[in-house]
Amino acid sequence: MAAIVYQTDKRSGITYAYESVSYWDKDKQQSRAKRTLIGRVDSETKEIVPTDGRGRKKKEVPAPPQRGPIPSVQTSRSFYGATYLLDAIGEKLSITEDLKHCFPSIYWQILSIVYYLILEDKNPLYRFEKWSSLHKHPYGKNITSQRSSELFTSITEEAKNKFFQLQGKRRTEKEFWAYDITSISSYSEHLRQVQYGKNKESDPLAQLNLALVFGERSNLPFYYRKLAGNIPDSKTIKNLLADLDVLGFSKVKLVMDRGFYSQDNINALFKEHLKFLISVKISLAFIRKELDLIYDKFRIFEHYSEKYELYCHTVQTNWLYTQYRPYKGDTLSEPRRIYIHYYYNIDKAAEDEKAFDRKLIALRHELESGKRVPEHENLYKKYFETKTTPKRGTKVTVNEEAVTKAKRYYGFFALLTNEKMDAITALEFYRNKDVVEKAFGNLKERLNMRRTLVSSEQSLDGKLFVEFVALIYLSYIKKQMQETHLFKNYTLQSALDKLDVIECFEAPGQKLRVGELLEKQKEIYIGLGVVPPSSL
Template identity: 45%
Template sequence: MAEKEFLAFDTTSISSYSELIKFAKYGKNKEGDHLPQINLALLYGEVSRLPVYFRKLTGNTADVSLMRNLMLDIDFLDMKKLNFVMDRGFYSEKNINDLMKHHHKFLIGIRCGLKIARKHLDEVRGEKLTSWENYNDDVGLYAMSFTDEWNYREEQPRTGKCICDKRRVYVHVYFNDQRCTDERLSFAKYLTCLQDELKSGKKAEGHLRDYDKYFVVSETPKKGLHIVPKGDAIREHQRDFGYFVLLSNGVKDPEEAIKLYRVRDLIEKAFANLKERLDMRRMSASSSENFEGKLFVQFLALIYLSYIKKQMDENGLYKKYTMQTLLDDLDIIELYQQSGKAHHLSEITKKEITKKQMALYDAMGVAIPK
């Protein structure tokens, strides 16, 4: 693995029917299942496009609390400096300070409401950001970048003394027209839903706070029910639609930053492979030991699937194959071997492995069986 390779880090939740797995707890389920879950953390290489680390977590573990243990766990990589790509669920001042303390580089999404983001966002909001010279056609976004200072704090464990310093960071601000339109439309539909629920008197428990936040509701014997939208609250919520912000201590260029941040799509596809192709959406295990073994085998399988996908991408094989049809073409080749005896291939391939199969072995970088 190259020293400069960025590592995408994320988590997913795996629901479980089993009551025997001690890690299965109720938590924030990313797929809306009302089941106990195990959280799985995964580290994925941007260049190698392979998973390099996984860790099981209790189902009620929050993303923001994981960074400290991650940095302790990954000593096996034997790299003094690492580069992380993370979404905003991992952001906290403590996590940023810990990454800086260990001299790691990071690229992380942050909320638009954070002080360091708001300062620059308010400065360029509107036409200043969305003027043509700030549009990047390669990434399809308007973008501007700023150099800022991070208030670094480190508490020494023995003395309790706090070291305070200024560290340079880069703030990348983006605007996406399509995302803005989609968010406005989605929010408009949500407000209409809230209004309809108020009119019908059938309030949803999960919407109680938003009724008061976005509407003034009054009722009189003569005029009946009167619902007035709170324009200021609605506009305040809408003002960040289409905008998003990245923070980094190593990536200066906004185009490079967003391309690296989109590497997280690889890890999303890895989670999809785990849940769909490897059947881990909902796990059932007879014991914790059984669960541990299954999880380890699935991680090994994910490495193979990730490698096959990478080779298919690089060799243009998706024009002719899906991953399943490619595996089906190779699955009929079977090798038999007994201890102390020479191996032999299955009957179907005794004459010759086809040219098509030989080309697939070559594309995968695997020696053709003989």
């Protein structure tokens, strides 16, 4: 049992308090007590004052330094208008709050690098010191190249996933999420996922792929994943679904281009009870079969959309869903309802037919001149009949039946979905997917990620995450500029530059003071959904 025992030191007169714990000593076969010094007894209040174990008062442990911008200790002036804008956006989208939750010890540094990447278009990180000395930013100090590398390396997968989860929950789950993949070329030969694959920009370098998920209404990204450069788009869906499940997103609606179509992917989406909208090739047998049933009456006025200047029609049919059940050793097969939205564009049909006719003329010329191209042999057989005689030479006849069959589907395209909606709504959802493609442009061009130069996996992972956070800010700014028509008078860069010249003044013990604001600068802030800073 424990008890408090008091003992007075005869030399000093100080009374000490001890915690006495009784126990049985097996060796001596008797009860013993172990005392632990608690503190000294105050002679006036009789309270026990803790000590460090040697009779001295316990030293006060200083409170940990408060994170955030270091208070000004000297008079200074710095550029503030653009970083103030990013501060406000970060608060509005809860980026700052989520970063603080996931990266409590480094989030200020992350934000400062993000600000630099956004405001200093395409500039490498080794120029951060100059920018830092001129601007007020969250961290408030220089971040050296070595420190930025250490920072990238310290960004863990667990913390990133938590950030994705927090940001994703802030997006409405009722909207479609656009999913697409881009390639990023790399000079490094040491990164495991840098592989040679199908580069969408015909870059001869090896590459890694980056998958992004965007909310179509918010136009903001909330998730990305790094992939090996040689993995085709269609192979990524199942892992995407697994990742979204881990992040806690159960009600997902995905919109994708036709590169993600495969029977396995559609079955996987049905299996997880997820909604999808995906572009499909007209050449698919079941797509042509359903189109042929309505082909003759497709181009009637009732099916014409004045807004988009095309014909459209929706067909409800069944998808033969299959699922292998290992626990039963069989394959489940059953019909699932699905909708095919067909569209016909007269202008596109004319362009395709004209291009096809030019191709036929070139192929016939090759045959008649005897300058056959080995790669075109299948086309020769499909669209031409040739006869060669000693007197008349080679006579080339067009296979009109094959040509007519090829032209039959020009101008048509189709979307496949398992959610009931009209064709125009489906088209608008799909066309909004270009926010992902625009985001890729931002990522590669403005954020200097067209060709990555990092040489370690951890550094690459961390840098990609910081670039991704910057992309959220850029996506918000572009969306606001489009909705408020700021692009009529400014580019994204010129709008930021217009704000970047606004100064702030700091002095010890005084409130931060912002310099003069012009009306045009206030209009930009308001257009971007931010209250202008007070100039007083």
